[in-house]
Amino acid sequence: MNDLRIGLVGTGGIGRTHIERINGRLQGGKVVACADPAGAFGLSVAEKYGIQGFENPIDMINDPGIDAVMCTTADPYHEECVLASIAAGKYIFCEKPLAPKADACKRIVEAEMKAGRKLVQVGFMRRYDAGYKQLKAAIDSKEYGEPLLLHCAHRNPSVPADWDNSMAVENSMVHEIDVLRWLLGEDYATAEVRYGKPTNNGPKGLHDPQVMILTTKSGVRIDVESFVNNHNDYHIKCEVVCDGAVLNMPQPNYISVNAKAVTGQAMYTDCFQRFADAYNDEIQAWINASKEGRVDGPTAWDGYACQVAAAAASKARETQEIVPVEYDPMPDFYKG
Numbered sequence: 108m109n110d111l112r113i114g115l116v117g118t119g120g121i122g123r124t125h126i127e128r129i130n131g132r133l134q135g136g137k138v139v140a141c142a143d144p145a146g147a148f149g150l151s152v153a154e155k156y157g158i159q160g161f162e163n164p165i166d167m168i169n170d171p172g173i174d175a176v177m178c179t180t181a182d183p184y185h186e187e188c189v190l191a192s193i194a195a196g197k198y199i200f201c202e203k204p205l206a207p208k209a210d211a212c213k214r215i216v217e218a219e220m221k222a223g224r225k226l227v228q229v230g231f232m233r234r235y236d237a238g239y240k241q242l243k244a245a246i247d248s249k250e251y252g253e254p255l256l257l258h259c260a261h262r263n264p265s266v267p268a269d270w271d272n273s274m275a276v277e278n279s280m281v282h283e284i285d286v287l288r289w290l291l292g293e294d295y296a297t298a299e300v301r302y303g304k305p306t307n308n309g310p311k312g313l314h315d316p317q318v319m320i321l322t323t324k325s326g327v328r329i330d331v332e333s334f335v336n337n338h339n340d341y342h343i344k345c346e347v348v349c350d351g352a353v354l355n356m357p358q359p360n361y362i363s364v365n366a367k368a369v370t371g372q373a374m375y376t377d378c379f380q381r382f383a384d385a386y387n388d389e390i391q392a393w394i395n396a397s398k399e400g401r402v403d404g405p406t407a408w409d410g411y412a413c414q415v416a417a418a419a420a421s422k423a424r425e426t427q428e429i430v431p432v433e434y435d436p437m438p439d440f441y442k443g
C-alpha cells in the first residue's frame with residue numbers, strides 16, 4: 108500500500124511535533140493536510156509545512172484524499188473530531204485524553220461499537236516506552252511474584268501560569284492512571300488525593316506537590332507523587348514492590364556532565380525529551396496498524412476507563428476523601 112494519507116486536526120504544539128515526526132522521521136505515512144478549530148491558524152500551519160490546508164476540520168476528515176486522522180486539538184474538541192472520523196470509517200489517533208469527561212468517552216465507545224470495528228487509538232505513549240515495557244514483561248513473567256505496592260513520581264521543572272489545582276490529576280497523573288492499569292492488567296477500585304506541604308516554587312494557593320493513591324481491584328496499592336514546580340528536572344519514577352523482588356523502571360541514558368567540580372548525569376526537562384522514542388514508536392505503530400486494518404495501542408475503552416478513574420481522583424481531591432472507581436461493564440467488543 109502507498110503511504111497512509113493523514114489529515115491532522117489541531118495544529119498547536121504537539122500537533123506540529125507530530126507533523127515533523129511523521130513527515131521527517133517515520134515511514135509508511137505522511138501528513139498531507141491539516142486543519143484547526145481556529146481555522147486561519149490551521150491554514151497558516153499548512154502553508155508552513157507545504158501541505159493542504161482546510162479551514163473546516165470536518166471537511167478535511169470527510170475528504171476522499173484522507174485515509175486516516177490524527178486529533179491533536181485542545182481536549183474539548185476531541186469528541187467531535189473522533190466521532191466524525193468514526194462516521195467517515197477512518198482510523199483515528201487521538202491525543203490523550205480521549206475526551207475530558209467519561210460520558211463523552213462513552214459516546215465514542217458506543218459510536219465505535221455501532222460502526223462495528225475498532226478505529227480509535229488513544230495517545231498514551233508511555234505504553235510504548237522501553238522502560239515501562241521492560242517492567243511489564245518482568246511483571247507478566249511472574250518470576251518475581253505478585254505486585255503488591257507501586258511507588259511512582261511525576262515531576263516537572265515548571266508548568267504554565269494557568270495551571271490550577273485540578274491539573275495535577277487531570278493533565279499530569281492521567282498518564283500514570285493509564286499506564287499503571289496497563290502495567291498491572293487490572294482496573295482500579297478506589298482513588299484518593301492528598302496534598303503535601305505547598306512548595307514555595309509555585310504561585311500562592313497552588314497545592315503542589317499532590318499525592319494520588321489508587322488501589323486496584325485485587326488490592327495493589329499505588330502512590331503517585333505529582334510535583335510540577337520542582338525547579339529541577341522532568342522525572343518519572345516507577346518502582347514495583349513484588350513478593351520476591353523490587354523492580355525499578357530504568358532511567359533512559361542521557362549525557363554525563365562535568366561542571367563546577369562535579370560529575371553528574373544530566374536530566375531531561377520535558378516529556379518530549381524523556382519520551383521521544385515512545386512518541387515515535389507509538390505513532391509508527393499507529394501508521395502500521397491503520398494500514399493493516401487494525402488498532403494497535405490503547406483503545407477507546409482504555410480512554411473511557413482512564414477518565415472514569417480520573418474523575419474519581421478529581422472528586423477525591425476536591426473532597427479529600429477516598430472515592431470508589433465505578434466503571435460500566437466492559438462490552439465483549441473490547442475484550443481480548
Ligand SMILES: NC(=O)c1ccc[n+]([C@@H]2O[C@H](COP(=O)([O-])OP(=O)(O)OC[C@H]3O[C@@H](n4cnc5c(N)ncnc54)[C@H](O)[C@@H]3O)[C@@H](O)[C@H]2O)c1
Pocket residue numbers: 116117118119120121122143144145148179180181182202203204230231232378
Ligand atoms: N501525550 C502527551 O504526552 C501529550 C503532551 C502534550 C499535549 N498532549 C495533548 O495534545 C492536545 C493538544 O495539546 P497542545 O499542547 O498541542 O495544545 P496547544 O495549546 O499548543 O494547542 C491546542 C489548540 O490551541 C490553539 N492554538 C495553539 N496555538 C495557537 C496559535 N498560535 N494561534 C491560534 N490558535 C492556537 C489551536 O486551536 C490548537 O489546536 C491536548 O489534548 C493535550 O492533552 C498530549
